[in-house]
Amino acid sequence: MAMAIMQKPMSGGRKYLEKIKKPVLEAESLKKNYILNVIRVVSGAAVGLITMSYVNRVLGAEAIGKVEYAYTIVNYFVLFSSLGIPMYGIREVSRSRHDKNILAKTTLELFILLAITSIVAYLFFFGIIYNLYYFKDYKDLFLILSMIIVLTNLGGEWYFQGVENQMYITVRFIAVRIVMVLVIFLYIKTKSDYPIYALSLVITTCGANIFNFIVLFNKVLKNYSGTLRELNIRKHLKPVLTIFIATVSINIYVQLDSFLLGSLTSDKYVGYYVVPNKIIRLVIGFITVMGAVMLPKLSFYYLNDRDNYYKYLKKAFNLLLVVSIPLSIVFWGYAYDIIIILGGKQYEESVLTLQILSPLCTIVGVAYCMGFLVLYPQNKENIYSFTVVISAVFSVVLNLFIIKYFKHNGVAVVSVLSEFVGILIMYLYLLKKKEFSLFIDRINLFKIIIASLCMLLGVILLNVLMHGGLIWFSIKIFLAFSMYCIVLLLTKEEESLNLISYVRNYLQKFLQ
Incomplete structure (x- = not known):
């Protein structure tokens, strides 16, 4: 695996920054991005919790x-056909957005590459997988879910993240979830309606991406003034394939667990695992979105x-820790309440699974920061790829031995251990390069840990x-987070003080 050459800071970098007054699609301020991100977090979590409870029951x-199980298989085709372009595209679009023609050229080259791989x-999907007798009971699901391949690859989500067009992403995000809620509550009435649930997954995952393509064609691709011969798709292959190795490895231990569990046991145990895993991954998705706002x-x-x-x-790392650690504590301490409320008594076997998976909120947040916010902008994709390959191999080997004995709980243990192995490797590398101390605020970290320990004791008490039911659970959640926030403020934790300052300034402007 060839090592990407680390680019040095450009001379006169600050002058260069001053020259760029108006990018092609002007990047919104960081504060505005965070506000829009919070809107997505709150609306997405609310919709996810409401629909999850209904669908599970x-x-x-x-x-x-x-x-x-079918969704996992289709996602592997999405994974292999995307070639790691979603992450690569964010970086390249961010770097070329100051020039309309270069931006259009880069975007068009990546679109052509994605069209070919799609x-x-x-x-392969319809020629082999769809016609296998082993999957005969999943054909209707495969037909519905296969739309994800083209909608994801030609949706260009990476472009809008690269130019930091958070307003468009947020409006579309909310609109799609409104449609998904209507589909679920209007059409899912019995157990036989599971194909409609599959359709709702398509809508949620990439239903609005067709509008992305229209916007891209009208506002970006038309700006390309060169010829087709001037396009250079080949130059993207090496970095894309490097990132692809990492992406494949990540998805192996994120999605292969459900595939192996379904293949070695039954759909029932996949259900017991998927419910707590989906709850955790829903929250993790929003935690990493906070980092994704910072990536461009x-x-x-x-x-x-x-x-x-x-x-x-440093700001991104502090924020990820402030948000992720208390969420891990809540999922561990209130696992029974969460599972019963969202799934009912039929999912009691998932309680321990959720407790086992609870550390992932923090572990994945830290791994994301090290991998995508530290190594990735520095063109050290090969280090990250090595890390996730080792973690993936560890996950697959251990799962093959543990699933038949511990089923869904065994898969949960392996998932946590695999992520931890990845963090350990990246930590040792950054420690050796003396980079770790450059973005770690040890004093602020100590304050977050103190607040988290106080919250943990409060949750146990x-x-x-x-x-009781939902009302008592809501009270417990409110009291636990209140305790956490109070300790953060008493210790003068940096991010909480920044938030208070921002709210105070906003109110002053509003009242004037």
């Missing part, structure tokens, strides 16, 4: 497991302004004192 563990993916800016600053790069990197 109506369809049951076996039907949910069947859909998720065609190949469909040939970090990629840009790494080339042009190292001081700002490490400033924003509240579980002893309070029992």
